[in-house]
Amino acid sequence: MKNIISIKNFNKNEILEILEHAKNLKKFPKTDLIENKIVATLFFEPSTRTRLSFTSASFKIGGKVLGFDSPDATSLKKGESLRDTIKVTEGYSDIIVMRHLRDGAAKFASEISSVPIINAGDGANEHPSQTLLDLYTIKENFKSIDNLTTAFVGDLKYGRTVHSLTEALSKFSGQKFYFIAPNEIQIPKEIQKELDLKGISYQLLSDYKEILNQIDVLYMTRIQKERFENPSLYEKVKNSFEISKGTILNKCKENMIILHPLPRVNEINIDLDNTKHALYFEQAKNGVPVREAMIGIALDKLNINFSKKETQYSIEKSSINLCQNQNCITKFERTENKIILKNDEKFCYYCGKKIN
Numbered sequence: 001m002k003n004i005i006s007i008k009n010f011n012k013n014e015i016l017e018i019l020e021h022a023k024n025l026k027k028f029p030k031t032d033l034i035e036n037k038i039v040a041t042l043f044f045e046p047s048t049r050t051r052l053s054f055t056s057a058s059f060k061i062g063g064k065v066l067g068f069d070s071p072d073a074t075s076l077k078k079g080e081s082l083r084d085t086i087k088v089t090e091g092y093s094d095i096i097v098m099r100h101l102r103d104g105a106a107k108f109a110s111e112i113s114s115v116p117i118i119n120a121g122d123g124a125n126e127h128p129s130q131t132l133l134d135l136y137t138i139k140e141n142f143k144s145i146d147n148l149t150t151a152f153v154g155d156l157k158y159g160r161t162v163h164s165l166t167e168a169l170s171k172f173s174g175q176k177f178y179f180i181a182p183n184e185i186q187i188p189k190e191i192q193k194e195l196d197l198k199g200i201s202y203q204l205l206s207d208y209k210e211i212l213n214q215i216d217v218l219y220m221t222r223i224q225k226e227r228f229e230n231p232s233l234y235e236k237v238k239n240s241f242e243i244s245k246g247t248i249l250n251k252c253k254e255n256m257i258i259l260h261p262l263p264r265v266n267e268i269n270i271d272l273d274n275t276k277h278a279l280y281f282e283q284a285k286n287g288v289p290v291r292e293a294m295i296g297i298a299l300d301k302l303n304i305n306f307s308k309k310e311t312q313y314s315i316e317k318s319s320i321n322l323c324q325n326q327n328c329i330t331k332f333e334r335t336e337n338k339i340i341l342k343n344d345e346k347f348c349y350y351c352g353k354k355i356n
């Protein structure tokens with residue numbers, strides 16, 4: 001049994017092995033890979049792609065699916081905790097795919113559950129299955145993930161897909177990043193610091209026009225209204241970017257691809273949909289084989305050569321909850337007061353945010 005909580009837990013070779021499994025499952029379907037295993041999909045937040053593609057993936061490899069797509073029809077409405085929801089669901093299923101609005105919820109669930117947990121997105125924290133399908137799409141297109149220039153555009157502060165993909169691409173050589181966003185929703189300082197430590201070249205910008213002709217992957221994201229604490233800030237930044245044929249064509253590289261985790265609001269004009277650059281619907285479709293592979297790996301039906309990781313940090317317990325992130329799962333569930341000590345700095349064990 002393997003939990004899939006964070007892309008940080010996989011090295012480059014392990015990621016490539018997952019992508020290879022996905023490619024093989026697409027080419028040679030295995031309709032009995034997880035025969036009769038029950039996959040629980042617990043979605044505490046809205047989803048179209050992630051929930052439906054995990055469901056489709058489960059059916060395609062012989063599994064059965066139960067779950068919910070909104071907490072409104074569950075006993076959470078009666079005040080049940082996430083802890084108890086997980087303890088109960090493990091009795092009904094062989095694996096749990098969970099999306100939750102709180103940062104660190106997937107890690108918390110994995111500590112409680114006796115069946116594997118796959119993180120289908122936890123708050124503004126991570127979205128590892130999205131990252132794997134993003135990488136799959138990049139690799140299918142460029143044949144390699146090395147030596148690419150990627151521009152991330154939009155909500156880089158709250159965008160969990162951006163956080164996970166930045167982390168994953170950093171494991172491959174020759175990467176260059178542009179982070180293009182209004183200052184208020186730029187890429188978090190902790191991620192910038194990680195990139196500095198790894199010696200990865202990146203630049204923060206407020207517009208993409210100057211550097212459009214250098215980009216291999218244009219990764220657009222939605223400004224996520226639901227994550228803003230300050231509604232007037234959302235109103236200020238909501239229309240920051242809209243790419244269209246007029247702003248992109250003949251100004252970008254011939255082979256530049258446009259990705260978007262979707263849903264989009266107005267950041268990609270539909271006039272781009274039928275151009276050779278637009279790969280976002282193909283990207284969404286790739287979620288099925290990638291999630292088939294993830295479920296197969298989590299249930300030990302597919303192997304990857306996991307290497308023993310050298311931990312460059314220690315975990316300690318404190319007497320009180322030190323995490324300052326008000327959206328951290330530790331603020332909503334009874335958790336242990338664990339912190340990570342790394343390079344003389346403290347981080348929350350669950351949401352990973354720096355503790356000052």
Ligand code: CP
Nearest residue numbers: 047048049050261262
């Ligand atoms: N990309 C993504 O997570 O889409 P959904 O929110 O529709 O699942």
